[in-house]
Amino acid sequence: MKPDLFSAQTPDIGQPLADRMRPHHLDYFFGQSHLLAEGKPLRIAIESGALHSMVFWGPPGTGKTTLARMLANYCGAEFLSLSAVLSGVKDIRAAVDQAKQRQASGKQTVLFVDEVHRFNKAQQDAFLPYVEDGTLIFIGATTENPSFELNNALLSRSRVYVLRRHEEGELLRILRHALEDPEQGLGYSPSAMRDDQLLLLVQAADGDARRALNLLEIITDLSDEAVVSDEIIKEVVAGGVRRFDKGGEVFYDQISALHKSVRGSSADGALYWLARMLDGGCEPLYLARRVVRMASEDIGNADPRALQICLNAWDTVERLGSPEGDLALAQAVLYLAVAPKSNAVYKAFNMAMADVRESGTYEVPLQLRNAPTKLMKELDYGQAYRYAHDEPDGYAAGENYFPDELGPRVYYTPVPRGLEEKIAAKMQHLRELDAQYKKDNKPGG
Structure with a gap:
């Protein structure tokens, strides 16, 4: 007659294996x-x-x-x-x-x-x-x-x-020790489970020794043979999720890795971290919001299509949910990763916000104010405003669009990549028109 897998006596049948196997000496602490x-x-x-x-x-x-x-x-x-x-x-x-x-x-x-x-x-x-x-x-x-x-x-x-997550070799030692320990562990024959079977538990545990021991205990509870079958192991580990703590340290580490992979133009790396977060249970709509942010922060006007693709992915996730909408997220993330990169919009916006916060509440220049009433017109609202469409080339060269106390500022500096290369050329042309206008209209000139 085959020995029953449960014939070994445990010290406390109600105490979980993970608690019984807590080492009391450093020599038995693995990791x-x-x-x-x-x-x-x-x-x-x-x-x-x-x-x-x-x-x-x-x-x-x-x-x-x-x-x-x-x-x-x-x-x-x-x-x-x-x-x-x-x-x-x-x-x-x-x-x-x-x-x-x-x-x-x-x-x-x-x-x-x-x-x-x-x-x-x-x-x-x-x-x-x-x-x-x-x-x-x-x-x-x-x-x-x-x-x-x-x-x-x-x-x-x-x-x-x-403390670091356990390596695979450390978890294998922990499981093998628990399987063979006759006092605190299961006390079974070393042949009860093969190392390749234990490795499946290790991979499902994802660096968590407690989870690995819990899986081992469930498997031995379900088995009625001296040697555990592959079928039982696959049944127990199926559906296990990788470590992912919503709102915790791991959460922010992984979203940071996704963002940095996109910024670094690593399509494969970005796709990996997206898959990790989806697999771990991250809300797809959160990821949709984050990729929209990435489109503006790291691609911007170098490829304005990136923002629309991300918005479309967001809409798809809302319409289809998960897992059907996940593919649209993958498409958006891959597009962002391979798109030309520019943080010029991001930097320009931050510079403008800094000026607003640090300067006073300056009045809008009179020529930029609206004048819907007779009184406002009498107060010179809108006077001397130059309508750009009536100007040569549709551009009112030399016009100031900042508060008088602040003076003209330069925030947006396009990068020489993607569409921003053409935007930079256009902005340079407009600056040359401004310079020429000032030269032609210089007092006493």
């Missing part, structure tokens, strides 16, 4: 070698018991909670855990009270705050004095950039450690 290799500051801190407040910043499933528990264990400190999602100031005060009691008996306390970025300023301030006076050692875990989400006062008292 984060840039922090935990021999001689690295965090390893030295853990092994020496030199506790200090810190923030672990990294993607889900990279070991933030595990490292916090391990640090407290190595240092013989009590470990208190709060979730910023579920906790408030009352819970923080209760934790501080416990820490004070332990401090009175000569024992340190580690207060671990998961998803600390979800605490508001008042909640972060609530435990700041107790970090300062040593009542507790603060360890925060966050998937968001601490410089944006945490108070400067808290950051100045903590050291930030950046």
Whole structure:
């Protein structure tokens, strides 16, 4: 009779595999070698018991909670855990009270705050004095950039450690260890799953060790054979999405990569990042709005068709939704990537806005004002205005269209690419007409 895949006894049938497999010793922590290799500051801190407040910043499933528990264990400190999602100031005060009691008996306390970025300023301030006076050692875990989400006062008292997503080889070691561990893991034969099968789980986990272990546990729960079949693995990993945190650090990293790929004329790179975001669940209409922005910011008048193509893609997404409208987004992104580039419109607009903000509220020159009433005409509204269509070549050379106090300004400088090359030539011709007009109408000339 074949051994049943579930014949091994687990320490707690109700405890998830990912929790049971949390390592308690550095030798069994796979990954984060840039922090935990021999001689690295965090390893030295853990092994020496030199506790200090810190923030672990990294993607889900990279070991933030595990490292916090391990640090407290190595240092013989009590470990208190709060979730910023579920906790408030009352819970923080209760934790501080416990820490004070332990401090009175000569024992340190580690207060671990998961998803600390979800605490508001008042909640972060609530435990700041107790970090300062040593009542507790603060360890925060966050998937968001601490410089944006945490108070400067808290950051100045903590050291930030950046955790990286697990490499494929590290996740394979974690899964193989969980599969074969007879005490905390599944305790099965090494032949229960092949490395190529485990690799499918690794790819679906996308650098997240917790997700990889959860997938392994689901697969073993579904299998009733000593050797797991390929069919069960494919069924479990089908439909898995890559890591994408809407509105979080990963979100902005990926939209930045898409924008920079377009700006850098990398059609393939831009298409890859578009696909990554769509695959991760990004709202297509958000992407449509962003590509319209890219058309004006990075292509502008070098190819005015780019803006219309992006607007058409936006309209298509609204009409068809996803996935039918996604192809129109791909078309727009590819067009932007290969189009001639110019940020002249973007720079000109910013310069004009800077002048508006920095200068006074200047009056509109009289010749540029409208004069629909007799009184306005008597006040010289519109007087001396030169109607461009009645001027030679349809251009009123030498006319000033700025407030008198500001004087003429040059904002728009077309680049020598695409249609802007012709626009630059036309603008140069108009400037020459202006110069000639001023020369011909110079007082005493």
